[in-house]
Amino acid sequence: MEDVIVGLDIGTTKTCAVIGFMGESGTAEVAGVGIAPSRGLKNGVIVNIDSTISSIIKAVEDAELMAGTEIGNVLVSITGQHLKGENSKGVVAVSNRNRTITHSEIRRVIEAAQAVVIPADREILHVLSKEFTVDDQIGIKDPVGMSGVRLEAEVHIITGSASSINNLSKALVGAGLQCSDILFSPLASAEAVLSADEKELGVALVDIGGGTTDIVIYLDGGVTYSSVLSIGGIHVTNDISIGLRTPQDSAEVIKKKYGCAVLDLVDASETIEVPSVGDRAPRRQYRQELTQIIEPRMIEMMEMIDHELLKSGKKDLLAAGVVITGGGSMLDGTVEAAERVFNLPVRTGLCRDITGLKDVVASPQYSNAVGLLKYGVRAGRFNTKIKARKNNFSSFGQSLKRWIEEYL
Numbered sequence: 264m265e266d267v268i269v270g271l272d273i274g275t276t277k278t279c280a281v282i283g284f285m286g287e288s289g290t291a292e293v294a295g296v297g298i299a300p301s302r303g304l305k306n307g308v309i310v311n312i313d314s315t316i317s318s319i320i321k322a323v324e325d326a327e328l329m330a331g332t333e334i335g336n337v338l339v340s341i342t343g344q345h346l347k348g349e350n351s352k353g354v355v356a357v358s359n360r361n362r363t364i365t366h367s368e369i370r371r372v373i374e375a376a377q378a379v380v381i382p383a384d385r386e387i388l389h390v391l392s393k394e395f396t397v398d399d400q401i402g403i404k405d406p407v408g409m410s411g412v413r414l415e416a417e418v419h420i421i422t423g424s425a426s427s428i429n430n431l432s433k434a435l436v437g438a439g440l441q442c443s444d445i446l447f448s449p450l451a452s453a454e455a456v457l458s459a460d461e462k463e464l465g466v467a468l469v470d471i472g473g474g475t476t477d478i479v480i481y482l483d484g485g486v487t488y489s490s491v492l493s494i495g496g497i498h499v500t501n502d503i504s505i506g507l508r509t510p511q512d513s514a515e516v517i518k519k520k521y522g523c524a525v526l527d528l529v530d531a532s533e534t535i536e537v538p539s540v541g542d543r544a545p546r547r548q549y550r551q552e553l554t555q556i557i558e559p560r561m562i563e564m565m566e567m568i569d570h571e572l573l574k575s576g577k578k579d580l581l582a583a584g585v586v587i588t589g590g591g592s593m594l595d596g597t598v599e600a601a602e603r604v605f606n607l608p609v610r611t612g613l614c615r616d617i618t619g620l621k622d623v624v625a626s627p628q629y630s631n632a633v634g635l636l637k638y639g640v641r642a643g644r645f646n647t648k649i650k651a652r653k654n655n656f657s658s659f660g661q662s663l664k665r666w667i668e669e670y671l
């Protein structure tokens with residue numbers, strides 16, 4: 264299958280590969296999914312390359328088996344607090360003979376907007392155009408063909424630490440994969456779960472993972488703010504492990520089975536069985552005791568997110584509210600906790616507009632990998648070399664070009 268596309272999400276708790284292709288009517292069709300525990304990352308950043316390589320290989324092989332095809336190229340996402348988003352503007356004169364804006368003027372003005380000082384240890388990952396101003400006319404989405412003498416572009420630039428990007432490249436090389444594109448993580452999740460209307464109206468996408476929470480805000484169809492927080496579901500599990508004096512593994516199971524983010528959603532008489540450390544017998548406890556441990560952490564997490572929404576200066580404009588996704592959003596009561604803190608409508612984001620094995624990827628923990636697949640289908644990033652895993656890795660730097668992004 265030459266037209267295969269692969270989304271690879273290397274998360275703090277799991278690595279997930281989703282193989283698919285362009286189905287009828289241009290939608291992404293999911294053909295295979297592989298998931299493996301991640302052990303080489305901390306707060307979204309690779310800290311152990313060998314462990315990361317092992318989990319990539321495992322996830323990819325499982326997905327290949329399910330899809331019945333071998334793959335060589337992947338689209339991969341990147342997160343971590345080293346990623347920074349900032350807005351910038353550029354202006355150029357429309358100097359061609361008939362003073363008409365063409366793609367060449369668009370390229371020039373976006374180049375001009377990227378002329379910000381980037382430290383040597385950072386790289387530009389994306390330059391996302393928001394809107395243009397032609398002479399005095401503001402808020403123009405596509406100025407090609409318009410007449411004018413002055414063209415201004417507003418862009419959102421996302422940069423990341425060169426060494427973290429390099430480590431991602433090394434892990435892919437080690438797993439024998441080529442990278443066809445790299446996407447800032449919440450842009451991939453947004454691709455999976457948001458509608459075009461929401462992006463137009465104003466929406467915040469929040470991907471709550473294991474070790475990071477990624478935020479991206481869309482307004483008038485473009486990205487206006489992005490941020491990464493080093494907090495996620497792992498912190499909740501740690502609190503439960505300490506609070507209930509139970510091993511991490513059991514704390515994780517208890518969280519998924521009985522956890523709730525909001526105390527008043529839990530019946531006061533309900534009890535749960537908690538395994539103890541060592542040989543001691545399991546004990547019964549009120550479920551509300553568990554919620555009392557979880558609630559303050561979830562409220563703290565929501566307050567940190569709310570702080571980012573306020574910092575963007577766009578919170579009042581989010582007519583479509585907040586969409587939460589990622590594995591951390593699966594905790595019972597998370598939508599309610601978020602609504603109480605943000606004072607905005609909140610919904611859980613699940614993958615939309617996909618076909619094939621859509622039930623397999625129905626959970627929000629797949630949003631990121633499926634978003635990469637959807638983006639790959641839309642942008643035509645098809646697998647060029649099947650079995651490339653046996654070949655050498657092509658220059659990662661080449662694929663990490665400065666994006667003048669027309670697709671995001």
Ligand SMILES: Nc1ncnc2c1ncn2[C@@H]1O[C@H](COP(=O)(O)OP(=O)(O)OP(=O)(O)O)[C@@H](O)[C@H]1O
Pocket residue numbers: 273274275276277278301306307342471472473474475476495496497500515518519520522589590591592593594595627628
């Ligand atoms: N049913 C559930 N209830 C509560 N929490 C859950 C549930 N399922 C998964 N989680 C939590 O979701 C988190 C993992 O989410 P996800 O898979 O999106 O993270 P990741 O991509 O590995 O990490 P990151 O994005 O931070 O790098 C874990 O902390 C896990 O405990």
Ligand SMILES: [Mg+2]
Pocket residue numbers: 272274275472473589631
């Ligand atoms: Mg994630």
